[in-house]
Amino acid sequence: MNDHRNSPHIVILGGGLAGLSALHTLRGALPSAIGDNAKITLIEAAESVGGKVKSLAERGPDGSVLFWHDLGPHSFRTQGRGEVTLRLVRELGIADQLVRASPSSASRLVFSKGAMQKVTWMFALSLAGWKSVIRHFRLIFCNIHATTLLQSPSLSVHRALHVLVGRNFADVFGNSLARGIYAGDAHDLTMIDAFPVVSDGLRKYLQNPWSFLIKPLLAMADWLTVHCFSQVPQIFKWTSGKSTSNADQTNSNALSDQPAIYSFRNGMHQLPMAIHKAAHSDDRVTFMLGKTIRKIYKVSAGIDDRQLLICLENDETVCADYVVCALPSSSMLEIFVNSRLHTSEFGALPACDTEIEKILCTMKYRSVHVVNYFAKTSIGPHSNAFGYLTHQADDPVLGVIFDSKIFPSRYPEGSTVCTAMLRPSYALTKNHALQHGVEANLCGDFAQEKYYHCFSRIAFERAFRSGAQANGGFRGLLRGFMRDAQQSPCAAGMEGEFHHYDWLHAIPQYTSGHYTKVKAMRDILEEHCPEITLCGCSYDGVSVNDAIYSGIEQAKRLVTLIERRGS
Structure with missing residues (x-):
C-alpha cells in the first residue's frame, strides 16, 4: 500500500464561491503544509465556475460589450466577514x-x-406608534427576561420584531428583509439563524439600552451642526480659494477603511474568474467542469489506496483522500441517498451516516426569477436610492435594485439599469390575483412568459413613476398589464432590453435550529468520516462574504487535519 500522507489528493465538489475560496486557501498551503506532491481537483456540474455569481453581457449593435448585468449577487459589504x-x-x-x-x-x-x-427614523416611528414605543421601553426596563428573548432558537423574525417594536413594524420591516434577502417568509425564518448579526445587536441593546439611546441624540446633533453651519465651507472657499471637499481629492473607487459597498467593474463574476485563472495555470490543480457528481463512497483499500471514491455520470470515478463539499444541501442529500441506495461495484460503503440525510431533508429552499432591465435614457424619480423592497406576502415582486445609481461608473452615462426579483410563476394563485383586483378570466393558466413580462413591468413602473402616480395605481397597472400580456407578450413592453433568468431552489431558508443542525452534521462527519467537510451558503450564511468565509475556514480545518496526520 502506498503512503499518501505526503501526496494527498483533495477533491472539491462545487465551483461556487465557497469551493473556489477553499481551492485558493488550499493552494496557499502547498507545499509547506500539505506536501510537495499534493493534488487538488475541483468538480463542477456547470461548464463554468462561479455558481450563483453570474454576469451577463449587454452588447451593442456591433456586438461589443457595453457592460455586464449581474444575475446573482450584485455587491458585497466590507463590514464583518467582508474583511x-x-x-x-x-x-x-x-x-x-x-x-x-x-x-x-x-x-x-x-x-x-x-x-x-423612504426608510427613515420617522417612518419607523410612524409604523411603531407611540403606544408600541411605550410598550417597548417597558419591556426593556421592566422585564428581566427581555435579554433572553432573542436567544430562543424558534423565535421567528416577525415575532421578534413584533414583541420588541410592534406588529406594524414587523409586518413592514420584518417581511421586507425576509423577502429581499431570502425570498422567504418572516414567520418561518428565525432571527438567531437568518439574521445573527441583527440578533446579536438587539441582544446587546437589550443588555445596555442607554448606550444605544445616546446614538440618535448624537446623530441629531451632527445633523444640526451640518445644517446650521453649512455655509462655513463655502465661506472658507471664498476666502482661501481652496475646496474643503474630500470627495474632490480622493478616488471614489479606492479601498477605504470605512464601511462601504463594492462591486467589480465588469460584473461580480470577475471574482470567481480571477480565482479560476490563478489556479488554472497551477499544474497541481485540475478542473473537471460539466461533470455531475452521483455518489460518494468510503473504501478501505484496493482503489489507488485512497479513502474516498467519487462516482460521476457516465461511470467516471475519482479517488480522493479528502473531500470539500461545497454543493447546496439539496445536492448533497441527493448524492448521499444515491450512495446508500445503489450498491457500488467496488463493495464500498456510503460515506455518510443516515442521520445526516435526515437533517438535510429538513433544509428548505426558495426559488427566484431575476429580470435585468436596460434603457439608454435616465428615468425614474426614485432611482437615486439603492432600491426598494416589498412586504406584502402575496406581492409577486420581491424588490428592485437600482444598479446604475449604485455603481454609475459601471454603466453607460445617462442610462438606466435595474434588476427586479420576482416570485416564481407557480407562486401566484387565482386568489392572489383576485385580491389585487384582477378579473378571474385574466388569471387563468396564462403562459409563464406573460407572467414574468407583466410583473417585471409592474416592478419597474413602481420605481419609475412618482409617488402620486404609483399610489393607488397597483390594481390599475395590474389590470392593464395583464390584459396587454394576454394579447401579446410584447404589447405591454417598456422601451429597453429585458433579460430573464430563473434561479430554482437557489436560496436556503434559515429556519428554526439551522446552525444547530449544521453543527450536528459536522460533528457526525468529524466522528465517522473526518475526511469530508461541508461549506457554502447552505450552511454558514447566504451572502458573498459568508460563502467565501465558509470555504476558507473549512479549508483551513482540512489543512490542520492533514498536518496532524502527516506529523
Whole structure:
C-alpha cells in the first residue's frame, strides 16, 4: 500500500464561491503544509465556475460589450466577514477592478400602501406608534427576561420584531428583509439563524439600552451642526480659494477603511474568474467542469489506496483522500441517498451516516426569477436610492435594485439599469390575483412568459413613476398589464432590453435550529468520516462574504487535519 500522507489528493465538489475560496486557501498551503506532491481537483456540474455569481453581457449593435448585468449577487459589504473578502481580492491582484457604491444611493425604499416610502427614523416611528414605543421601553426596563428573548432558537423574525417594536413594524420591516434577502417568509425564518448579526445587536441593546439611546441624540446633533453651519465651507472657499471637499481629492473607487459597498467593474463574476485563472495555470490543480457528481463512497483499500471514491455520470470515478463539499444541501442529500441506495461495484460503503440525510431533508429552499432591465435614457424619480423592497406576502415582486445609481461608473452615462426579483410563476394563485383586483378570466393558466413580462413591468413602473402616480395605481397597472400580456407578450413592453433568468431552489431558508443542525452534521462527519467537510451558503450564511468565509475556514480545518496526520 502506498503512503499518501505526503501526496494527498483533495477533491472539491462545487465551483461556487465557497469551493473556489477553499481551492485558493488550499493552494496557499502547498507545499509547506500539505506536501510537495499534493493534488487538488475541483468538480463542477456547470461548464463554468462561479455558481450563483453570474454576469451577463449587454452588447451593442456591433456586438461589443457595453457592460455586464449581474444575475446573482450584485455587491458585497466590507463590514464583518467582508474583511476576508477584501483580503482575497488583494491576494488575487484585482483590487483595482473594485467599484465603490455611490454615496447618493444610500437611501432605502419600501413599497407600502401603494407608494414608495423612504426608510427613515420617522417612518419607523410612524409604523411603531407611540403606544408600541411605550410598550417597548417597558419591556426593556421592566422585564428581566427581555435579554433572553432573542436567544430562543424558534423565535421567528416577525415575532421578534413584533414583541420588541410592534406588529406594524414587523409586518413592514420584518417581511421586507425576509423577502429581499431570502425570498422567504418572516414567520418561518428565525432571527438567531437568518439574521445573527441583527440578533446579536438587539441582544446587546437589550443588555445596555442607554448606550444605544445616546446614538440618535448624537446623530441629531451632527445633523444640526451640518445644517446650521453649512455655509462655513463655502465661506472658507471664498476666502482661501481652496475646496474643503474630500470627495474632490480622493478616488471614489479606492479601498477605504470605512464601511462601504463594492462591486467589480465588469460584473461580480470577475471574482470567481480571477480565482479560476490563478489556479488554472497551477499544474497541481485540475478542473473537471460539466461533470455531475452521483455518489460518494468510503473504501478501505484496493482503489489507488485512497479513502474516498467519487462516482460521476457516465461511470467516471475519482479517488480522493479528502473531500470539500461545497454543493447546496439539496445536492448533497441527493448524492448521499444515491450512495446508500445503489450498491457500488467496488463493495464500498456510503460515506455518510443516515442521520445526516435526515437533517438535510429538513433544509428548505426558495426559488427566484431575476429580470435585468436596460434603457439608454435616465428615468425614474426614485432611482437615486439603492432600491426598494416589498412586504406584502402575496406581492409577486420581491424588490428592485437600482444598479446604475449604485455603481454609475459601471454603466453607460445617462442610462438606466435595474434588476427586479420576482416570485416564481407557480407562486401566484387565482386568489392572489383576485385580491389585487384582477378579473378571474385574466388569471387563468396564462403562459409563464406573460407572467414574468407583466410583473417585471409592474416592478419597474413602481420605481419609475412618482409617488402620486404609483399610489393607488397597483390594481390599475395590474389590470392593464395583464390584459396587454394576454394579447401579446410584447404589447405591454417598456422601451429597453429585458433579460430573464430563473434561479430554482437557489436560496436556503434559515429556519428554526439551522446552525444547530449544521453543527450536528459536522460533528457526525468529524466522528465517522473526518475526511469530508461541508461549506457554502447552505450552511454558514447566504451572502458573498459568508460563502467565501465558509470555504476558507473549512479549508483551513482540512489543512490542520492533514498536518496532524502527516506529523
